[in-house]
Amino acid sequence: MTNSRTISFIGGGNMARSLIGGLLENGYAPASVSVSDPLAATTTALSEDFGISTYADNATAAAAADIIVLAVKPQQMQTVVSALGPELKGKLVVSIAAGVQCRNITKWADEAFDLVRCMPNTPALLQCGATALFANTDVSAANRDAATTILSAAGVVAWVESESELDAITALSxxxxxxxxxxxxxxxxxxxxxxxxxxxxxxxxxxxxxxxxxxxxxxxxxxxxxxxxxxxxxxxxxxxxxxxxxxxxxxxxxxxxxxxxxxxxxxxxx
Ligand SMILES: NC(=O)c1ccc[n+]([C@@H]2O[C@H](COP(=O)([O-])OP(=O)(O)OC[C@H]3O[C@@H](n4cnc5c(N)ncnc54)[C@H](OP(=O)(O)O)[C@@H]3O)[C@@H](O)[C@H]2O)c1
Missing domain, CATH: 1.10.3730.10 (ProC C-terminal domain-like)
Structure with missing residues (x-):
């Protein structure tokens, strides 16, 4: 089901590369995946390595997809999410930024969307990671499945019931x-x-x-x-x-x- 939905990664660094590689290995079509990053060398390398569409502009990348994966550094999140705002409306947004709480992402975007917050770890770069996912009760089962599919590309995944459990996950994995x-x-x-x-x-x-x-x-x-x-x-x-x-x-x-x-x-x- 997820495979028929398009995914845009905002930020094309280490984690995005690992997740994209894993998704394509798991049968995801390159035509369904895109990425935006300000650095031309980064987008060129991702395009050459994976045959995916790339953008220099986040809003264009977000507009092109059903699912948005926020894969920038935590300190870049507020600027990126505030600027994306309306492009996130009604979509599934998956954040992999360590320590950035859901309430802040929602506040910065000032729009309504299904939000899943994830806490991956470094072995995800070798597709050997352990990622915990959290979503509030409003997120649909289909969107939970989609987030599971995306993060499973980097290793094992598990859902937690409360956002505060991500602090224990951070201390563990x-x-x-x-x-x-x-x-x-x-x-x-x-x-x-x-x-x-x-x-x-x-x-x-x-x-x-x-x-x-x-x-x-x-x-x-x-x-x-x-x-x-x-x-x-x-x-x-x-x-x-x-x-x-x-x-x-x-x-x-x-x-x-x-x-x-x-x-x-x-x-x-x-
Ligand atoms: N790496 C891990 O093991 C790990 C583990 C757990 C969680 N995470 C989380 O995953 C996220 C990504 O980590 P990472 O290791 O992949 O970091 P990264 O390699 O630095 O990737 C972030 C990418 O975003 C780009 N970027 C910067 N500003 C941007 C903007 N305004 N719009 C779009 N892209 C922008 C960066 O470009 P420049 O390099 O040119 O700035 C870089 O290519 C982080 O939030 C981190 O907390 C990572």
Missing amino acids: GSGPAYFFLLIETMTNTAVKQGLAPDLANKFAIQTALGAARMAHTGEHNPAQLRKNVTSPGGTTEAALNSFADNNFHEIVERAMQAAHDRSEQLGQN
Whole structure:
């Protein structure tokens, strides 16, 4: 159904490129997708890579489509949405801008439209993202399905019931990749201190993270069970996990995620 509706991306940066690539891979017709961006080099590259229509002007791009995906930086949203105003009327508008609340988008546009706010994360750039979506009760089921289709092009999606849940999503999957990068960095540096070559340490830390994620992803056992399965009594893993516990690992993670949550809430209010 979505495939018969035209989509315009406002802003042709990293996220728009990833979503467009994913949509076309999933069978979406290039003729149904367009993008606007002020930079000619950006629109030329998108046109050449995907065979889609491109525009230098947002209003022309928005007028040409049934669904508008706002894919500019959060700090550009007010200018872009205020200028688009009437072009959004009656359409499905999907915002992927981190931290920009629905009430602000509606206020800046000063028009009525179905609005879906999404919180994707960086692995979306590899179509391996996790995106949460929120819509108020006015948004039709068909438009919810359309938003699901668009964001599914970048990985897994889930709907949340309230906009405030997006603060918890930000603390989990939005900021989450950085937590894993920190662990990979720290494990690499420690292995180097223990005598391994940096390249080998880095390669094995990354492969271990990937392997662990893939094992958890199968869903055959939950993470707690997987951890127990590799923890022999009196063994090396138990020694490491006991050290984590002695140093309050759980509290460290909980405090960090609470800080991310609170900051997300604060940024949204601003
Ligand atoms: N990247 C991620 O992993 C990620 C994760 C979660 C959420 N998001 C959200 O996704 C949105 C896009 O992020 P991104 O990483 O794709 O950013 P990006 O690469 O900077 O893309 C934004 C694009 O919008 C263009 N632009 C600037 N002003 C514009 C205007 N007035 N009209 C139309 N286009 C304009 C920019 O052009 P110039 O470069 O010339 O300014 C750029 O090409 C952001 O709101 C961000 O919060 C991104």
